[in-house]
Amino acid sequence: QTEVEETLKRIQSHKGVIGTMVVNAEGIPIRTTLDNSTTVQYAGLLHQLTMKARSTVRDIDPQNDLTFLRIRSKKHEIMVAPDKEYLLIVIQNPCE
Amino acid sequence: MTPGKHSIDTARAANAGVWGTGPPQAARERSWSATPHSVANMPISPPGSRKQPPSVGLTVGPQVRKSISFISTVKGTQTKGYAGANQSRMAMSKTMMILPEMKIEKMNISSPKMRDTQVIDVNGVDVTPRPLYHPDPHTVTTKPNKILTSQEGSLGSEFISSYSLYQNTINPSLLGQFTRSALGSSTISKSSVSTTESIAEDLEEPSYKRERLVSYTDLRVVRTTPEKIVTKEDLEKNIEIILTETETLRFFDLPTVMVSVESEEAEKVNQRNRNYETLCKNRAGNDLYVERMMQTINGAPKTKEVQCHKIIMEDKGIMSTAWDLYDSYNAVELSSSSVKPSKIESSKANIPSKDRDQRVPGSTTEKNSEASSLMDIENVILAKIHEDEEDHSEAILKSDKFHQDLFFMERVLMENVFQSKLAAYRQLPVLKEPEPEEPEDSLQGEELEEVEEEVKKEEEEEIEIGTEQSKIPANLERLWSFSCDLTKGLNVSSLAWNKANSDLLAVGYGHFGFKEQKRGLACCWSLKNTMWPERIYQSLHGVTAVDFSTGSPNLLAVAYYNGSIAIYNVQSNSNIPVLDSSESPQKHLGPIWQLQWIEQDRGTTGDDKREILVSISADGRISKWVIRKGLDCHDLMKLRRTTTSTNKKGGEKEKKGEALISRQAPGLCFAFHPKDTNIYLAGTEEGHIHKCSCSYNEQYLDTYRGHKGPVYKIAWNPFCHDVFLSCSADWGVIIWQQDNIKPFLTFYPTTYVVYDVVWSPKSSYIFAAANETRVEIWDLHISILDPLIVNVANPGIKFTTVLFAKQTDCLLVGDSDGQVSVYELRNMPTAIDSGRGDVIYKLLGPKSNHSG
Numbered sequence: 021q022t023e024v025e026e027t028l029k030r031i032q033s034h035k036g037v038i039g040t041m042v043v044n045a046e047g048i049p050i051r052t053t054l055d056n057s058t059t060v061q062y063a064g065l066l067h068q069l070t071m072k073a074r075s076t077v078r079d080i081d082p083q084n085d086l087t088f089l090r091i092r093s094k095k096h097e098i099m100v101a102p103d104k105e106y107l108l109i110v111i112q113n114p115c116e
Numbered sequence: 117m118t119p120g121k122h123s124i125d126t127a128r129a130a131n132a133g134v135w136g137t138g139p140p141q142a143a144r145e146r147s148w149s150a151t152p153h154s155v156a157n158m159p160i161s162p163p164g165s166r167k168q169p170p171s172v173g174l175t176v177g178p179q180v181r182k183s184i185s186f187i188s189t190v191k192g193t194q195t196k197g198y199a200g201a202n203q204s205r206m207a208m209s210k211t212m213m214i215l216p217e218m219k220i221e222k223m224n225i226s227s228p229k230m231r232d233t234q235v236i237d238v239n240g241v242d243v244t245p246r247p248l249y250h251p252d253p254h255t256v257t258t259k260p261n262k263i264l265t266s267q268e269g270s271l272g273s274e275f276i277s278s279y280s281l282y283q284n285t286i287n288p289s290l291l292g293q294f295t296r297s298a299l300g301s302s303t304i305s306k307s308s309v310s311t312t313e314s315i316a317e318d319l320e321e322p323s324y325k326r327e328r329l330v331s332y333t334d335l336r337v338v339r340t341t342p343e344k345i346v347t348k349e350d351l352e353k354n355i356e357i358i359l360t361e362t363e364t365l366r367f368f369d370l371p372t373v374m375v376s377v378e379s380e381e382a383e384k385v386n387q388r389n390r391n392y393e394t395l396c397k398n399r400a401g402n403d404l405y406v407e408r409m410m411q412t413i414n415g416a417p418k419t420k421e422v423q424c425h426k427i428i429m430e431d432k433g434i435m436s437t438a439w440d441l442y443d444s445y446n447a448v449e450l451s452s453s454s455v456k457p458s459k460i461e462s463s464k465a466n467i468p469s470k471d472r473d474q475r476v477p478g479s480t481t482e483k484n485s486e487a488s489s490l491m492d493i494e495n496v497i498l499a500k501i502h503e504d505e506e507d508h509s510e511a512i513l514k515s516d517k518f519h520q521d522l523f524f525m526e527r528v529l530m531e532n533v534f535q536s537k538l539a540a541y542r543q544l545p546v547l548k549e550p551e552p553e554e555p556e557d558s559l560q561g562e563e564l565e566e567v568e569e570e571v572k573k574e575e576e577e578e579i580e581i582g583t584e585q586s587k588i589p590a591n592l593e594r595l596w597s598f599s600c601d602l603t604k605g606l607n608v609s610s611l612a613w614n615k616a617n618s619d620l621l622a623v624g625y626g627h628f629g630f631k632e633q634k635r636g637l638a639c640c641w642s643l644k645n646t647m648w649p650e651r652i653y654q655s656l657h658g659v660t661a662v663d664f665s666t667g668s669p670n671l672l673a674v675a676y677y678n679g680s681i682a683i684y685n686v687q688s689n690s691n692i693p694v695l696d697s698s699e700s701p702q703k704h705l706g707p708i709w710q711l712q713w714i715e716q717d718r719g720t721t722g723d724d725k726r727e728i729l730v731s732i733s734a735d736g737r738i739s740k741w742v743i744r745k746g747l748d749c750h751d752l753m754k755l756r757r758t759t760t761s762t763n764k765k766g767g768e769k770e771k772k773g774e775a776l777i778s779r780q781a782p783g784l785c786f787a788f789h790p791k792d793t794n795i796y797l798a799g800t801e802e803g804h805i806h807k808c809s810c811s812y813n814e815q816y817l818d819t820y821r822g823h824k825g826p827v828y829k830i831a832w833n834p835f836c837h838d839v840f841l842s843c844s845a846d847w848g849v850i851i852w853q854q855d856n857i858k859p860f861l862t863f864y865p866t867t868y869v870v871y872d873v874v875w876s877p878k879s880s881y882i883f884a885a886a887n888e889t890r891v892e893i894w895d896l897h898i899s900i901l902d903p904l905i906v907n908v909a910n911p912g913i914k915f916t917t918v919l920f921a922k923q924t925d926c927l928l929v930g931d932s933d934g935q936v937s938v939y940e941l942r943n944m945p946t947a948i949d950s951g952r953g954d955v956i957y958k959l960l961g962p963k964s965n966h967s968g
Contacts, residue, residue, distance in 0.1 A: 023519070024518070024522065027522045030526065030648055031522065031525060031526055031529060034529050034530075034647070035533050036529075036532070036533060042512070044512060050512060050513065075437055078439030079437050080438075082438055082439040082443070083442075088524065088528070090528070097532065099525060099529070101524060101525055103518070103521065105512055105515075106512045108518070108522065108525060110525055112532055114532040114533065
């Protein structure tokens, strides 16, 4: 457990990372370093996107599944590690 | 007659599909007599005339209208052809399609107009039938059909129309006529039809549609007989008539109602008849056959009201996707196996929610359904299990999957930051962001930038070395460094690559000097995460040597300053070593300076290569460790101090009478011959390098004297197996040739201790040396006086270890601050392949033995 905490801390202190959050399947944040409203917004939007992405991947081949999702935008990159029960979201600015 | 009464029979007839009758019924019994009457006026068109005035068929008027009369005239046919239009249609069509036997046809040809047809029975009575149907002259017939090409329009239509009027009985009667060829007169009717059929090809008569014939509901018969003027030639023309016999079509079959007295059934039939007669007699006045009224008792009705729950309708839409179907199909198969996981999950869920009350069963089942259901979790949002969600969230954080996701995420983040560096490492083209590039050394800070600048300045100075190809001199470009908080301040003592996974690096941290001893650390670093090691093995004593096994690449051997060896399994996450030599009675008593896994041929015994762990330590022993039930060691060699008396081959004379504290010489390094694993070299603190063999554990094969200080590292040339390299604390690096106990080439670049030397895996001329202040890369091909590249360290930091990367042109340098820096060798002069094995000869030629 402490390893988990340590890893989370390391990720948060990584270069360029703006925020880290762990939300459960309903969008309720479990751990977050951003404020609540932003977290809830991110969680809701990314949840839907993840569902869609997973649906797409599985439509093409039902035995496949989504493991990781990265969205690179002009300002930063959003990385989502989806699961049935939670979403791990990290927002990073890769170029500082 | 009403259709209703006949309907039963009709149905029966229809069902039977036979034109015959059922058992004769009393009411309907008729006397069937074979009458020569032909039923209908068969409109027969003369071959010549095409027109048929509708009035032709009007001769038989009133009689025609009675269907019953027709029945009577018809022999044997009692079909109440009330059968549906289909039936009669079928009949009709059949009639129309039938081509009766030949003999009939003969008569057909000669048959004149209908008007002229005269049917005369045996008694000479004119029984010419009169037409049934009097068609309306104004009706227009539809376009004719080719099916009945021969059918004369008006005649046919009249025929049909007569049928249509009387919808029923006519057909059977006519049919009856057709089938009974015995009727002479009837043959005419038949023949009329057949005529038309037979001369179908010749007559270019427009025929009426078959449907025409069978459309009884339509009383309007349209006749459109096209006009065709018959010329004299036509009349005289020979008309070919081809008569063919068709198969016998049976469309009416009336089983006889008469049975011969002599037949077998006669008795039964008689009996039946008698029964029937008695029945008829009894019928009159019989109570059974009287119409009576009865009154039933009707229950008193009562209204009762019932109210049911409101039926809630809900609209649900779902998008049926390929994966949804797949999941649903698999759910059926996995339903048995999913029971188990759901049970396990329920037990897990129960533990955190043990203290809750009634909600627990409901909520855990909910969780079960969540866990084992394959539906979208979004639909299962329930507020009442919110309390349990807290526990659930803890479970999430502790779950393995989360851990793994974190692991991946960290690596992804690393990749984002270090992508260009890693690409350079792996010698892939470096992708450039469209935004301004990040500065290379942003990780570490300014001091290293200074180093870079210094290096560049030095490189500029060294341009006179003159690389033949590129104008930019060879240089080291710093990519990144492995370091973290844990390793800060520790001295890197050894580096080792994993034999299977070339991305994995083992680094041992521990100080060399006795006074500087701190805790030790052995870490496994992965290239993909340069900021945190994958595995951390801490210990009280400093780590002096690490090595990965070749046979089982997951085993890492770590040697400590206190002389013990631990073997870790890096596949597992645990920090506990798999094997430990601390309890072995024969463990080393001094720090182990080098550790290596060697694959040794068993040779004579015929076994395949077995891997052994060889260690050399300051207590003067070279030991071989074998993993049986624990680590067990076996001495390969005891290094004894050599005095001049034992070595007569020359060299310097040592002072006699020197009091030797111990007869053992501390060993610092060893190197097994790459080809012959029986031979190895060992370097001692005295400065001697001994060539030993595993077969002899008492005597050295040879001693190489050249160094004046402890020999810290020996390395065989990977390409030229005669040559080896050694470095020592006497600031020198010496190249030896195996057969020559005198040094071959010596280098004294600086006045600092050289801690490590290593040959480049790519070229036999290049080697790297790390002394306290700088890392040098020598290329013997270019110059033997000066190093090719020099990389100066920061003040206060000593470079202690070097290691070349295997596949790429990169160099790893460990320093005394706990950092392992990765440098990329840039613009190296291309290695000449032919020079791999010739290093000695090439150097031997122009430069003879350089005495060091």
